[in-house]
Amino acid sequence: MVTRISTGVHSLDAMLEGGVPEGFFIAIVGEPGTGKTVLSLHFIHQGIVDGDKCIYVTTEEDRESLLDQVGRFGWNWEPFIGKRLIIIDALKGQEDPWSIQDMDIELLISKVIEAKKALGYGRSRLVIDSISAFWLEKPAMARKYSYLVKRVLGKWGFTAYLVSQYAVTTMFAFGWGVEHIADGVIRFRRKISGGVLKRYLMIEKMRNTRHDKRIYEIDITDRGLVILNPADLDIEHVTSI
Template sequence: MERLSTGISSLDSLLAGGIPEGFFVALVGMPGTGKTIACLHFINAGLLKGEKAVYVTTEESRESIVRQASQFNMNFDKALRENRLIIIDALMRATSDEWTLNLVTVEEMLDKVIQAKKLLGSQARRLVIDSMSAFWLRAPVKAREESYLVKRVLAKWDYTVYATSQYAITTGGAFGWGLEHIADGIIHFKRRIINGTLTRYLIVEKMRQTPHDLRAWEISIVDGQGLTLTRPLTRRVEDEALPDSVAKKIKRVISEEEH
């Protein structure tokens, strides 16, 4: 089985060398946890090997993606000029060009992605959709149905796909459950406050045909370098303890039964 590097060597080591070619991988989690930076690494890894790639951005402009990549010494601007990278912009619809979505729909996005594949050819092996959540914000109930459609259509075009899904800050839940059900792999990006400091970490929750690591790994994001995994998080009592509300309810029921 051929595996494609994630562009993050420490993550590749958790995945027996990388993502199996042709997989549809969901990167899920709250904003600010590192999903987009992981996507940049994935695309850049292909560009460095002479591949071509497609990036769909729904929550940042094309220019923002290019600037963010340059922050980590990834030259997306050069790849665009050399026609090795196409960034499909679903945010800045006012600036109409060949690679801008007029309507933020799954159908139009797929049409553009297929058009890009035909133009770039077989060297276009990697596709990022960042994020899928934008396509069903008004109708979360359609998330699962449209996720199936996206995976089924893209499977015919020899892409290995990274697709992100945003989780709400307030509830920690997804804006429509879909990607997790159809994904070949799930990488969950999380965050919490430890000793008064924001800590980002990720867990590989699923990766078919891969003996992957099951631990939560702390993430470091550094200018000029990007995202790396630094160490597995230490085991805490809180991780395995019942939530206070559940524990109190159990105690109350036991007390009532005793009396």
């Protein structure tokens, strides 16, 4: 029997038979500015609302920027920090207890476990935004590192979002490894149409789930990510333009 947990975006839950299966490791992939971080913030916010233990690892923007972003959505996370939520900020110096001093996968794993122990028992959610930052300089390690993360952190019972960037120049996913180990893949796309940026989301893979297979146009507003309509968009090869 699969237990599903809410993504925090109710129309996305409906595309997933109710939510993502507990314990899954889900790759969130796509080009810059398409909504990966916003989707991850929804996932953590829903965790806070549900009383889950939440860990957010940020390598792209600092803790204050994330708290500002969620503030724009009308959410105040500050009272939950240290209780239900720890934001591990890779951009902070060593004076910050919840930082990582190096983009090192072993340091990341041990810091996440330390955070989990600090938060204590309970259903837990993890976001690593982004996991590809840990193999930026050694893309050949992507697959090995992804396995390591899943093997070690999988034992801790997390339901996890592993965010993966594309290289802007080539549009190839650094996260080639992560998509292969993932139990699910949610992919974002973007297109310029009529001179306007459009964003799309598709569930490409979700084990154990009869998921929606259409590509949806999405929008990001002051209420966060909104799923609009299915789009008539043909993409032949999803990792290149």
